[in-house]
Amino acid sequence: MGAAHLNLQQVSKSFRIDGNPLTVLDDFSLSAAPGEFVCLLGASGCGKSTLLRLVLGLEQADSGALTLDGQSISGPGRDRGIVFQDHRLFPWLNLTENIALALHHSGLSRQEQQARVDSYLKLVGLYEFRKARPAQISGGMAQRAAIARALVAEPKLLLLDEPFGALDALTRYRLQEELLRIWQRDRPSVLMVTHDIDEALYLADRIVVLQANPGRIKRVINVDLERPRQRQDPRLISLREEILSLFDWQAIDRQ
Numbered sequence: 001m002g003a004a005h006l007n008l009q010q011v012s013k014s015f016r017i018d019g020n021p022l023t024v025l026d027d028f029s030l031s032a033a034p035g036e037f038v039c040l041l042g043a044s045g046c047g048k049s050t051l052l053r054l055v056l057g058l059e060q061a062d063s064g065a066l067t068l069d070g071q072s073i074s075g076p077g078r079d080r081g082i083v084f085q086d087h088r089l090f091p092w093l094n095l096t097e098n099i100a101l102a103l104h105h106s107g108l109s110r111q112e113q114q115a116r117v118d119s120y121l122k123l124v125g126l127y128e129f130r131k132a133r134p135a136q137i138s139g140g141m142a143q144r145a146a147i148a149r150a151l152v153a154e155p156k157l158l159l160l161d162e163p164f165g166a167l168d169a170l171t172r173y174r175l176q177e178e179l180l181r182i183w184q185r186d187r188p189s190v191l192m193v194t195h196d197i198d199e200a201l202y203l204a205d206r207i208v209v210l211q212a213n214p215g216r217i218k219r220v221i222n223v224d225l226e227r228p229r230q231r232q233d234p235r236l237i238s239l240r241e242e243i244l245s246l247f248d249w250q251a252i253d254r255q
Contacts (some may be wrong), residue, residue, distance in 0.1 A: 003034035003189045004069045004079065004156035006055065011064035013050055024050045026214035028064070032206075034156075035187040039200035039207045043247065047215025048193040052159050055191060056082055068157060078106065081150035085162040087142040089134040089149075095121065096130045099149045106153060120148040123182060140171035144178065151182065158183075160192035164199070176202060180227070197243050201236045202229055209246050219246055 013025040025047040032038045040048045053059040054066060057075040066073040068080070081102070089098045096117055103113045121127040124144040126137075134142050143163060150158060163179075164172040176199060183190060194200050200207045204223050211218040221243065225235055 002154075002156050003036075003187055005034050006030075006032040006157060006189060006191065007065075007067045007070075008051075008055075009065045011051075011054065011061045011066060013047070013054060013059065013061050023214040025054075025061075026216055028216065030208060030217065032189055032191060034189055037183060037190040037192070037203060037205045039192045039194055039204035040210060041194060041197065041200045041207050041243070042210030042215075042218075043195070043212060046210040046212035048210060049161055051215070052082070052161050052191065052193055055157070056080055056159055078102075078153045079155055080157045080159060081153060081155035082159040082161065083143070083146045083150045083163040085165045087134065087139075087146040089142055089145060091134050094131050094133050095126060095137075095145050095148075098134070098145060099152050102149050102153045116152055117148075120152045121145075123151070123185075124148045124178065138171075140167055140175060143167065143175060147175075147179065147182070151186070151188075154186075155188060157189045157191065160190065160194075162193055162195065165195065172199070179203065184227070197240050198231065198236075201239055201243075202231060207243070209243060219243075 008028060008030045011025055011028040012023065014021045014023045040051065042048055050059065054061055055073065057073050057077065099117045099120060100113055103116060106113065108116065118127065121130050124147055126141060126144055126148065129137055129141065164175050167175065180203060192203065201223060207221045207223060208217055209219045209221065210216065221239065223239065225233065229236065
């Protein structure tokens with residue numbers, strides 16, 4: 001699969017709301033090493049999802065440079081895969097067919113595509129459900145299928161936009177474990193958006209805490225703890241308190 005070096009230099013992005021400019025990201029610079037797991041953490045409105053859309057190539061920055069392995073990001077590509085908060089599987093297709101869509105125009109033969117899809121269905125524990133449609137499986141299983149779809153093209157960079165935010169706590173914990181297992185096996189670079197401090201601390205090598213209006217980096221926190229991590233590790237609890245102290249709760253309440 002391989003991994004990629006992501007580099008963002010002085011990226012800015014604005015939108016027009018009722019004819020007025022709204023700056024979402026301002027002079028944003030970030031570098032992620034190959035194979036690194038980076039979490040973007042912040043309140044709503046700080047530009048996290050906009051940043052992912054820029055990296056995915058669905059939006060263009062107003063200024064600044066975005067590169068992947070030194071190549072400018074100018075549009076979507078199979079070197080990047082994404083998982084959203086909702087699984088976005090097509091309801092009229094079964095899991096095999098949904099995942100195989102990511103290999104369209106891949107250049108692989110039909111047999112190679114089927115072998116690749118089967119491999120990733122097994123990786124996420126869904127091979128026995130390969131003929132099921134999304135309505136026939138649980139929300140957690142659907143998100144596992146979405147992860148398989150994002151990985152099947154073997155991207156160098158995996159983008160995750162609140163992928164477990166709509167799930168119950170037990171399912172979320174299980175899928176965090178599954179994600180770590182997959183990441184440790186294949187080691188793609190990961191850029192993940194989350195509102196969940198504990199999730200970021202459990203998963204990330206590095207946490208980028210953002211401030212809003214406009215979105216800027218407030219603090220970068222290295223999580224230099226061995227894996228597997230224990231969720232009640234006093235060191236994680238100390239880091240959680242440090243992160244909580246960075247937020248202006250009155251400003252967040254006004255948003």
